[in-house]
Amino acid sequence: MLNLSGKVALVTGSTRGIGRATAEKLAEAGATVIITGRSEDRAVEVAKEIREKTGSETFAVGMDIGVKESVEGAFKRITDRFGGVDILVNNAGMNRDTLFVRMKLEDWEEIIRVNLTGTFLVTQLSVKGMMKKRWGRIINMSSVVAFIGNVGQANYSSAKAGLIGFTKTLAKELASRNITVNAVAPGFIETDMTEDLPEDIKQGFLNQIPMNRFGKPEDVANVVLFLASDMAGYITGEVIHVNGGLF
Ligand SMILES: NC(=O)c1ccc[n+]([C@@H]2O[C@H](COP(=O)([O-])OP(=O)(O)OC[C@H]3O[C@@H](n4cnc5c(N)ncnc54)[C@H](OP(=O)(O)O)[C@@H]3O)[C@@H](O)[C@H]2O)c1
Secondary structure: OOOOOOOEEEEOOOOOHHHHHHHHHHHHOOOEEEEEEOOHHHHHHHHHHHHHHHOOOEEEEEOOOOOHHHHHHHHHHHHHHHOOOOEEEEOOOOOOOOOHHHOOHHHHHHHHHHHHHHHHHHHHHHHHHHHHHOOEEEEEEOOOHHHHOOOOOHHHHHHHHHHHHHHHHHHHHHHHHOEEEEEEEEOOEOOHHHHOOOHHHHHHHHHOOOOOOOEOHHHHHHHHHHHHOHHHOOOOOOEEEEOOOOO
């Protein structure tokens, strides 16, 4: 089993879905895990559940990654408590799908702001502590749609593709400080984000997945755990696809 005891891991958007599964895996491996989401109350509940299940220390903080002041406020509390973070999983994300011809500027800006600028904000506040410690892991949650596109997701696929350039650039800038920066690109994973899609759209995706099933949050969390561990210490600037063969 991978051992992350002594490490502090911040997982953005860990109140549900992939982020929650990831937080749980990291806690099972012994990391202290910081649970975040826009609702602090929900984060507190999830942090309690994970602490009871895994025995690892958890900490909850409300943070909207799309709002600079909110990220700064949350970070002040995190650094007061832990000094900094060793492992950062930039998982929080959202979509607002509509065909490009009908897409409003607000739909574009909101999705770029949360998925891409939010990742910039959280990473910038996390990285200085990692540089001082000369150890760090940054894992960015991209998506298969960054590579293959998807009808109705010009905004979301652009933000997720932006995260790939961000990952590869930071990997180069931070390698000499022993900080690795990688991305995970999930395919279709069963979470709140995909739950409400119409059945015919879901079936259309399923027909394209050679493994003939949708992914589970744990399928993605396992890869994040590996990338966060010492076993992945010589992997940086990489994208790992988790999509059952879809791409
Ligand atoms: N599900 C998929 O098929 C799939 C595929 C490829 C990539 N992804 C990516 O994987 C990541 C997780 O997706 P998921 O399916 O697990 O999504 P989800 O079930 O909708 O959960 C999203 C999480 O992000 C948080 N969040 C949303 N907006 C936020 C904001 N502005 N600031 C802070 N936290 C925010 C949510 O918490 P609150 O609501 O409490 O804020 C929640 O914890 C996302 O980046 C998504 O784009 C998902």
